[in-house]
Amino acid sequence: MDLDHIDERESRVLYELIQFIKKESQITEVDSPEDPVLVNELAGLLRLAKITVTEYASLSDEKLENPSAVTEIYDNGKAGEEAYIFKEHLNDNSIVKIMVYSEKDVVLSDFEREIVEIFCTNLFIVKSRIRLIDRLIRAVYYDHQLGIYSFAYAEKVISQVLQTSEASKYAVAFFNLFRFSNVNELLGRRRADEAMRSYAREFEKLFTEPEIVWRVGGDTFGAIFRKEHMDAFLQLIQGKRIRYGRGAGEELVISAAAGIYLITDNTDNRSLVIDSAMAAMTSAKFNRHVRYVFFDEGLGKELEHARKIEAGFEKTINNHEYFAKYQPKVSLDGNRLMGAEALCRWESDGKEVQPVSFIPVLEKSIRICQLDFYMLDHVCRDIAEWIKEGLDPVKVSVNFSRKHLSNEHFVEQLISVIDKHSVPHELISVEFTETSSDEDFQKLKKVIFALKEKNIEAVVDDFGIGYSSLSLIAQVPFKELKIDKFFVDKITDEKSKNTIMIRNIINMAHDMNMMCIAEGVETSDQIEVLRRYGCKNIQGYYFDKPLDKAEFRKRLVDPVYKTKE
Numbered sequence: 001m002d003l004d005h006i007d008e009r010e011s012r013v014l015y016e017l018i019q020f021i022k023k024e025s026q027i028t029e030v031d032s033p034e035d036p037v038l039v040n041e042l043a044g045l046l047r048l049a050k051i052t053v054t055e056y057a058s059l060s061d062e063k064l065e066n067p068s069a070v071t072e073i074y075d076n077g078k079a080g081e082e083a084y085i086f087k088e089h090l091n092d093n094s095i096v097k098i099m100v101y102s103e104k105d106v107v108l109s110d111f112e113r114e115i116v117e118i119f120c121t122n123l124f125i126v127k128s129r130i131r132l133i134d135r136l137i138r139a140v141y142y143d144h145q146l147g148i149y150s151f152a153y154a155e156k157v158i159s160q161v162l163q164t165s166e167a168s169k170y171a172v173a174f175f176n177l178f179r180f181s182n183v184n185e186l187l188g189r190r191r192a193d194e195a196m197r198s199y200a201r202e203f204e205k206l207f208t209e210p211e212i213v214w215r216v217g218g219d220t221f222g223a224i225f226r227k228e229h230m231d232a233f234l235q236l237i238q239g240k241r242i243r244y245g246r247g248a249g250e251e252l253v254i255s256a257a258a259g260i261y262l263i264t265d266n267t268d269n270r271s272l273v274i275d276s277a278m279a280a281m282t283s284a285k286f287n288r289h290v291r292y293v294f295f296d297e298g299l300g301k302e303l304e305h306a307r308k309i310e311a312g313f314e315k316t317i318n319n320h321e322y323f324a325k326y327q328p329k330v331s332l333d334g335n336r337l338m339g340a341e342a343l344c345r346w347e348s349d350g351k352e353v354q355p356v357s358f359i360p361v362l363e364k365s366i367r368i369c370q371l372d373f374y375m376l377d378h379v380c381r382d383i384a385e386w387i388k389e390g391l392d393p394v395k396v397s398v399n400f401s402r403k404h405l406s407n408e409h410f411v412e413q414l415i416s417v418i419d420k421h422s423v424p425h426e427l428i429s430v431e432f433t434e435t436s437s438d439e440d441f442q443k444l445k446k447v448i449f450a451l452k453e454k455n456i457e458a459v460v461d462d463f464g465i466g467y468s469s470l471s472l473i474a475q476v477p478f479k480e481l482k483i484d485k486f487f488v489d490k491i492t493d494e495k496s497k498n499t500i501m502i503r504n505i506i507n508m509a510h511d512m513n514m515m516c517i518a519e520g521v522e523t524s525d526q527i528e529v530l531r532r533y534g535c536k537n538i539q540g541y542y543f544d545k546p547l548d549k550a551e552f553r554k555r556l557v558d559p560v561y562k563t564k565e
Helices: 008-024 035-046 059-063 110-141 151-162 180-187 189-206 227-238 270-285 297-311 313-318 359-363 367-388 402-406 410-420 438-453 469-475 497-511 524-532 549-557
Strands: 048-056 069-075 079-089 095-103 148-150 170-177 212-217 220-226 240-243 251-254 256-262 292-294 322-331 336-348 351-353 395-400 428-432 457-463 480-483 515-519 537-539
Touching: 008 035, 008 110, 035 048, 035 069, 035 110, 048 059, 048 079, 048 110, 059 095, 079 110, 095 110, 110 148, 110 151, 148 151, 148 189, 151 212, 151 220, 151 270, 170 227, 170 270, 180 189, 180 251, 189 212, 189 220, 189 227, 189 240, 189 251, 220 227, 227 256, 227 292, 256 270, 270 292, 270 297, 297 313, 297 359, 313 367, 322 367, 322 549, 336 367, 336 537, 336 549, 359 367, 367 395, 367 402, 367 410, 367 428, 367 549, 402 438, 410 438, 438 457, 480 497, 497 515, 497 524
Parallel strands: 148 212, 256 292, 336 395, 395 428, 428 457, 457 480, 480 515, 515 537
Antiparallel strands: 048 069, 048 095, 079 095, 170 220, 170 256, 212 220, 240 251, 322 336, 322 537, 336 351
C-alpha cells in the first residue's frame, strides 16, 4: 500500500480502519451485537453491503457446505453477487471463511481490496482470540464428561450472587446421587453417564441465569437457585424417572441426598456457604430416613466441632492421645474371661473423650482408616507385651470401618501390622463398624475369605440392625455373631417379640456352628433369659466396664469373675 499518494477519501478510510481495529480488539464475544455498529462507518466508505463469518469443523464439512456456525456481522440489503473471500485453516483442521460483498455494481479498487484484507485479517485474529479464551474457559469451567458446569465455575457464580442486592433470594445445595455405584455396575460407565447427564438436565430446566447446576466430581453435584424454585428442586432430589437410552424400559429412578444452605442478607462469605451446604449434604447421606437437610445453627456447631477434630487429628495421633480400652467378653460357663473388644478412647487435656464425640466425624473422612490401623498397632503392641510377660492373652476384636473395603491392599496391610509385633493371628478378630450395604457386599465377602486364609476371624457386628445381616451370615464364614444391644435392652418376658427374636437368633447361630455373644448386658434378668436360650457369652457392664490396659492386665492374671448374688 502506497501511503505517500492517498487522497482525502482514502485517508478517511484508513482512519476508520484504525478506529475499527482499536474498538474491535475490546470485543469479548464471537457474535457481538457491537460488531455491526463498529463496521458501519468503514463499510459505508468502502461501499460494502454484507459481511459474513462462516465456520466449518473440517475440510469435508466445507465441501459439503455444512457449517458449524454462521455469523452475519453486517448487511444493508444492497449486496451484489461478487464476494471477496478471506479463508484461514486452523490447527485443529477447522476453517474460518470471511465473505465480504460490495454493493451492487461496485468494483473495489486495489487500495480498497487491501483495506478489506486488513479488515478481514484483524477480524479473524480477534474472533480467534475470543474462541481461544472460550476454549480455555470451558476447560476450566466445564465438566466435559457430562457437558455441564464444573465446581470452579460454581465458585465464581456464588461469589457474584453474594455481591448482589438479591443474594437472600438464593439457596446453594450439594447433592450426592443415591447408590449410584450400583447404576455404574448395572449399566456400564457410558449409560450411567447418560443417566447422570439427563438427571442434571432436569435441574437445568428449572433454572434461568444465574441459576446453575454443576458437577463436583463422581456422583456429587451442586446447584445455586432461587428459593422460589425450592419445591421443584426437592421433588427432583426425592426421585425422578430418567431415561438412559432409547430402548423400551431403558429408564430408572434417580434420587439424591442433599444439603441446602439458605443465603441471608448477612451472608457474604463464599467458603461459608459452600462448607455449610456440604456439611448438610454429609448429614443427609448419613441419615437414611431423610433425603435432604437444611443447614442450621446446630449443624453449624457440629461443623465447627468437626473442623477442630480434623485439624488436630495428626497432632493427636502423633501425641498418642488415642488409646484402647478393653471391654471384656465373658463366658457364662464359669464366668470366665474369654475375649475382649478394643474400644477407642481419646485423652484430651487430661479428660477422657467418649467415641461418640469424634468417631462419627472421622467416619466421614478417610482419617478413620488411619485411626483403625493406629488402634490395631496399639492392641498388637499390648498383646505382645503380655505374651512377653508370660500371661495368657485372650482374643481381641478390633473395629474397622467399611471404608477399608475400597482398599485393595487392606488384608496385607492388616497382616503386616500383626506380624510386625509377632502376634499369633488367632488372637485378633476383625469387626466392621457398620453392617455392609449392598454395594459393598461382594467386597466384604472377598475380605472375609482372605482373612480366613490368614487364620483371622471376622465378626458379624450389630446383628439385626443392618439390611444385609441374613445375607452376610448365609454367604460368609463367620465364627462369631453379636446380638446388638438394641435387642438386649428390650428383653422383657418370654412372650415379647424381642425375646422371641433373640431366642431364634441364638438357635440360628448354634445351627450354623457360630459362637453367639450378646452386647450391652447389664442386668441379672437379661443374663437369665440369655442363659436359658443358650447364649453362653456376653459383653457388658453386668460383669465389667471397659478397662484400661493396666486394669485389663489384672483381669488376664485373674480371669474368673465372682458370681453375683
